[in-house]
Amino acid sequence: xxxxxxxxxxxSSESLRFITIENAQDExxxxxxxxxxxxxxxxxxxxxxxxxxxxxxxxxKYLFESLNEAFPCRENALTITKxxxxxxxxxxxxxxxxxxxxxxxxxx
Numbered sequence: 001x002x003x004x005x006x007x008x009x010x011x012s013s014e015s016l017r018f019i020t021i022e023n024a025q026d027e028x029x030x031x032x033x034x035x036x037x038x039x040x041x042x043x044x045x046x047x048x049x050x051x052x053x054x055x056x057x058x059x060x061k062y063l064f065e066s067l068n069e070a071f072p073c074r075e076n077a078l079t080i081t082k083x084x085x086x087x088x089x090x091x092x093x094x095x096x097x098x099x100x101x102x103x104x105x106x107x108x
Contacts, residue, residue: 044104
């Protein structure tokens with residue numbers, strides 16, 4: 001199974017509604033295509049209609065975890081750590097926006 005498929009299998013069911021994979025079969029020379037539908041506006045204004053940027057970071061983290069299981073190396077491990085740090089800071093940003101009452105709005 002391709003690493004792109006293994007990664008998407010770890011995603012939340014909510015995110016999966018907005019991620020598609022074409023050419024998922026493991027066929028040499030045929031590249032898989034992963035497509036993300038991005039959230040258009042604040043969820044508080046339009047509801048959920050796509051993934052958030054942090055969802056894409058999570059997908060990439062899962063992709064590198066799958067690659068690292070097959071081909072472990074320091075560089076993959078460091079990449080995973082940095083992606084986890086990015087997710088952490090985006091989670092902190094969201095918590096701060098909630099605290100300030102601006103999460104879900106087009107406000108700074």
